[in-house]
Amino acid sequence: MVMEIVCPAGTPASLRAAVKAGAHTIYCGFNDETNARNFPGLNFDRSEMRDGIAFAHAQGSKVLIAINTFPRAGDEALWHRAVADAETCGADAVILADPGLLAYAARQHPDLRRHLSVQAAAANADIINYYADVFDVKRVVLPRVLSVPEIAAINAETEVETEVFVFGGLCVMAEGRCSLSSYATGLSPNMNGVCSPASHVEYLEDKGALDARLGGFTIHRVGPSEPAPYPTLCKGCFGAGDKTGHLFEDPVSLNAEQLIPQLQKAGVTALKIEGRQRSRSYVAQVVRNFRNAVDALDAGMPMPEGMLAKLSEGQAMTTGAYKKTWR
């Protein structure tokens, strides 16, 4: 079985580009705070979603709708409506994180397939099987804190399909359980669908150096000719004791393309690409590359050489937790 490529689309144009580039599956969200990439100018209104899904289905691709923020107390109706509209629009599944919303979807929309979002941070077989028992979850997106052997151990103990991130932004904290952004800016992934939001970023020049501040905290500084990475909190530069540096993670992004054979051996069903905020040409290039890789693997051919270095954030990449270097 060819591994499934699950590709992001922040706009209808990206969705079409991804389908044409060979994505088996596209994931996207409605243009409100129900999804974890709630950025200005991004995401789909209801009619765009309906049209996008029809286009994808006509080409044999599937569409998943991420409704993966945690509904705000008193305003759950907005999230409930998103689930209902996902079903009406013809989505192949919804990606959910909140237990209350999962319970609602399982009760009110039993025929709409449910995937467990990475934002639920389900990191072991016990909890994954529990989500399957209680909410009939068919697939889980695994948190990016697990190594390949840990992923293999999970797959050995569950019937639930697993999907793992292979390219793009890397959360080093357990997803859905991080309020660093909330603490520094008042806006968080869980509540607002944003992390380290651009609205709270300032770049200040100081004696030739360029400081990057987030929520007023200076977390990056580069010299005149160096590229300035986006100041995401967990990839900022900090001091502790007598050391200064990227104490949590370097400004790198995830690229696990060379680990695809190992991930397949570990029983992974689908490979997920991060980046609903990315352009359609980026999306198309990444999809083509990964589609070639899984097709080659399926045909017993060697993996194509990596071509994605120039596309990655800060042009620096890591295999994250997968290679067990964190252990």
Added chain:
Amino acid sequence: MDLTVGPNQFFWSADRWAGFYDDLAKSPVDRVVLGELVCSKRLPFFQERVPDAIATLIDAGKDVALTSLALVTLKRERKQTATLAEMGVKIEISDLTALPHLPKGAAFSVGPLVNVYNEGTLIWLASKGASRICLPPELPLASVATLAKTGADLGVAIEVWGHGRLPLAISGRCYHARLHKRGKDNCQFACEDDPDGLDVRTLEGQPFLTMNGVQTLSDTYASAAHQIEALTHAGVSSLRLSPQSKGFPQI
């Protein structure tokens, strides 16, 4: 408004740990949650002292619960989570992984690292036996009030963060080990020298975060002392105080 003392988030020696709970038994708190929340490698150092601490606190009239680990990935951690109830006290779940392992029908509490943001999740947890929920610290007062109302209808006590460095993130990677250029499995307990975590500064030297092994906290000690009236009005019934190495009895 009553007081709950949450689990110690830091790595303390067994003597410091046991001494803390001896002192706590004499203090005017109603409820104590203890056990290892952050890192499964720390537990063996004080595990043998847990039964005595529980007995002392119960003798002093405290309501006692044992916390589950916040992030469960390894076999050892799953086993630890599955066998928590064998200690014979109430369980506080700090990750949903503990939920399927609870004795049938047993009431349990829910710690602030479990994402309870709305009525739907609160109702679902109550249906599983939750009798007390400490809400995530990032929730605004309006959400707290809405949830306290739902909690009151269902007989679930609502608690909020009352004092201490805020738990902000948990990771599969150990930052204390990374700082000392060690792997997590060979950490040599780099976190034991920092009984309240290690200060993390911005590039301008401003205190910002606190490193605590796999956990990241705020530098500041959040306090709800100035909001007690508003929280009471919102229907909150207890405040959670988070252990620190110095000055805790005064707090």
